[in-house]
Amino acid sequence: METLVNSASPIVEYPDFRLRAPSSPVVDFGSNLSLLIERLKDTHAAAGGIGLCAPQLGIAQRLILVNVDGDDYGSSTYVNPEIVSRAGLGVVEESCLSLPGILGKVLRAAAVRVRAQDERGNVFERDVSGLHAVCIQHEIDHLNGKLFIDRLFWFQKFRIRKLVRQLEDSARELASSAA
Numbered sequence: 001m002e003t004l005v006n007s008a009s010p011i012v013e014y015p016d017f018r019l020r021a022p023s024s025p026v027v028d029f030g031s032n033l034s035l036l037i038e039r040l041k042d043t044h045a046a047a048g049g050i051g052l053c054a055p056q057l058g059i060a061q062r063l064i065l066v067n068v069d070g071d072d073y074g075s076s077t078y079v080n081p082e083i084v085s086r087a088g089l090g091v092v093e094e095s096c097l098s099l100p101g102i103l104g105k106v107l108r109a110a111a112v113r114v115r116a117q118d119e120r121g122n123v124f125e126r127d128v129s130g131l132h133a134v135c136i137q138h139e140i141d142h143l144n145g146k147l148f149i150d151r152l153f154w155f156q157k158f159r160i161r162k163l164v165r166q167l168e169d170s171a172r173e174l175a176s177s178a179a
């Protein structure tokens, strides 16, 4: 069924506390989940990037979307995703829609086997590699309240500290002007 209303939502940005809250497992596979998946898809289409998760919309549910241009998997939704095995390691430059303007190198498994549920609750496992695998790891971190800047090498943390502080300062200014 096609939705007529575009449900693209604003993306929660650092240092919003909601990005630090661990998300709960999805237990209800009804129409609310379908609506949330639509919102994720619409927001992803509007914002770009290769992945997005429910907590970035302010919803603390274990749901992620991965969509890497040109890979074999297409637009993939993973409900309650878990990594069951990893292989290889690589240094990858990452960014995040919740941390605009920041790039940094992190260490990730090169390939992972992921176990998840689909929109209807059916369990599946899939082996993925490359950017898709990197993105799954980044998004599962979000579900656990973790951001890629937590994983940066120390010299990279040092390099981005001013940008991180700018995000913190502008959030503080916004909060005080709203008060």
Ligand code: NI
Binding pocket: 095, 096, 097, 098, 138, 142
């Ligand atoms: Ni992110």
